Amino acid sequence: MLSVYSDSHFMKQALQQANIALEEGEIPVGAIVVCENQIIARAYNQTEKLHDVTAHAEIIAITAAANFLNSKYLPDCTLYVTLEPCVMCAGALQWAQIGRVVYGAADDKRGFMRFGKTLLHPKTKLEYGIMEEECSTLLKTFFEKLRK
């Protein structure tokens, strides 16, 4: 049984966002920001719709969370995202001094971990592989459909 505030519980919420992206024809990546066990931002990838490479789920979620808290720093927040953040998003998470990052599927090609954890703020905690299969299955489904 999932406890209410487990990482899996929150990753499921990020997966819901990724599913919205999928329905809208976007690469299915979703993110949420949690502060004191409350979800303060939900976002999904919108790069196609907005014709904007910066409209990744994480960037939109960081902006929304900062807006909610009226603070550009997010040290008491956790970002849950279904896919390993890219270099751009890791850079944004570093500036935000986010407390914790939890991601699902790995992204060996574009993920920030090619450069190691140093791209994040030294105080940021990192967890990954949460609901990895569900997160990567969604992406595989999208890319398989694209090839047909």
Added chain:
Amino acid sequence: MLSVYSDSHFMKQALQQANIALEEGEIPVGAIVVCENQIIARAYNQTEKLHDVTAHAEIIAITAAANFLNSKYLPDCTLYVTLEPCVMCAGALQWAQIGRVVYGAADDKRGFMRFGKTLLHPKTKLEYGIMEEECSTLLKTFFEKLRK
């Protein structure tokens, strides 16, 4: 004499943007995007005003240029920015597949060049040190005032 379409000419335009940031109490960084010798986007750092770490001049300029061209890729564009882009902005420039990046002052602490040119797209051309003194003087003036 400056020719109309020289890098210095366009960097002066980016410096104008940085001056607006200075007037508004922001870290003075400005950027413009040029396509076929036409300025299609002008932006300055707005992280304080928007309480948003992602509101760097480059990110706003990329979004504005993509919006202008109705394309998320910018292979025929040059971004002029007064300060060496950070990792986040280099990541965004990579996704945008921007044709060329020209920056003024170096940023040894937060600049992307710590990781080398590989953070940019392989096809992106890079130039730096254009009007370096003017660009860095503006930043020094800002930080000196801040310390008083």
